[in-house]
Amino acid sequence: MNELASMAQIGALTDPTTHAEFLTFVLKDQWLTVDDINDALSQLPGIQKSIRQKDPSANISVTIGFSANAWPLLFPDLSLPAELHVFPEMTDGARHFPSTAGDIFLMVKSERKDLNFQIAKYSAKALSGVADLTEDIQGYKYLDNRDMIDFVDGTENPIDEERLESVLVDDENDTYRGGSYLVVQRYIDRQSLWDDQPTEHQEKVVGRTKMDDIELDDEEKPVWAHNNKSKVEIDGEEVKMYRQNRPYGNAIEHGTMFVGFSKTPSIIETSLTQMINADENGDYDRLLDFVEAKTGASYFVPSQSFIDAHFDD
Numbered sequence: 001m002n003e004l005a006s007m008a009q010i011g012a013l014t015d016p017t018t019h020a021e022f023l024t025f026v027l028k029d030q031w032l033t034v035d036d037i038n039d040a041l042s043q044l045p046g047i048q049k050s051i052r053q054k055d056p057s058a059n060i061s062v063t064i065g066f067s068a069n070a071w072p073l074l075f076p077d078l079s080l081p082a083e084l085h086v087f088p089e090m091t092d093g094a095r096h097f098p099s100t101a102g103d104i105f106l107m108v109k110s111e112r113k114d115l116n117f118q119i120a121k122y123s124a125k126a127l128s129g130v131a132d133l134t135e136d137i138q139g140y141k142y143l144d145n146r147d148m149i150d151f152v153d154g155t156e157n158p159i160d161e162e163r164l165e166s167v168l169v170d171d172e173n174d175t176y177r178g179g180s181y182l183v184v185q186r187y188i189d190r191q192s193l194w195d196d197q198p199t200e201h202q203e204k205v206v207g208r209t210k211m212d213d214i215e216l217d218d219e220e221k222p223v224w225a226h227n228n229k230s231k232v233e234i235d236g237e238e239v240k241m242y243r244q245n246r247p248y249g250n251a252i253e254h255g256t257m258f259v260g261f262s263k264t265p266s267i268i269e270t271s272l273t274q275m276i277n278a279d280e281n282g283d284y285d286r287l288l289d290f291v292e293a294k295t296g297a298s299y300f301v302p303s304q305s306f307i308d309a310h311f312d313d
């Protein structure tokens, strides 16, 4: 592991685990001092340590991010990370990406749902004086890393060195070196509409084969395929984000938590713009006919060294 990687919050870089719990907190609408918030957040490392000790083999990691709204309240002496801003709402035609509240985001990953739940429960209790838990989504590995639209998700993610380069801010002079920008959207699947589509159409929508997860040839892949519209190129070169998506839910309602890490939020926002906006031929990402974004929020996930320096247990 190189020096930059050793600075990062480990969960930002590691592969998705069997279980993941995604917690969104909104700071209370009342006078809060820096000390109030810091005292609450400083309880989290201790909670994680005691629960991790119950089963080291569960591979628990907790990744924390803060919104542009929260940052000045938490760190009044520091400037905002250069590109941290509120998630921009987007609309085109019938398609809508809402921008929703979220000040502190916790991503708990491990092999055990019960231990994730304990971390969630005690973290919510520790923060209860300063922030409300507004969403708690329990995601899980489905089959061979499929979304509930039954396609494998994550195949084209960057790995190894390329992942580090995609995810981490790497500016020597930056207090925020080793951190990452994070965009989170919760989607609901329109499952019955999706299930009504023939497999060949579903494969065109995703841009890959369903069973074997192979990319379609250029002649077969429509411009409106998800993997065409979501791919971002700068000067003809593909630039990647790292997606730690997890499906969640049950037979009544389910979908995907989109959890995208990047050294700059502009890559993720470009991808979203390409997906939602119809081009001159009226083509947009056809996956959006079958999934609906219910939330959208942006965070900065500072380095582990930054977290250790600010929140001591």
Ligand code: HEM
Binding pocket: 147, 149, 151, 152, 153, 154, 155, 156, 157, 185, 187, 206, 208, 226, 227, 228, 230, 231, 232, 241, 243, 255, 256, 258, 260, 268, 269, 271, 272, 291
């Ligand atoms: C319900 C929501 C979503 C579902 C079910 C979904 C599913 C998929 C699937 C099945 C693939 C193909 C396998 C892979 O390479 O991972 C894929 C690729 C990809 N998705 Fe999504 N996705 C969703 C939302 C998003 C969003 C919101 C973004 C961007 C902000 C995004 C960006 C990408 C990218 C960049 C790729 C790789 C394209 C390539 O290089 O081939 N996805 N997604």
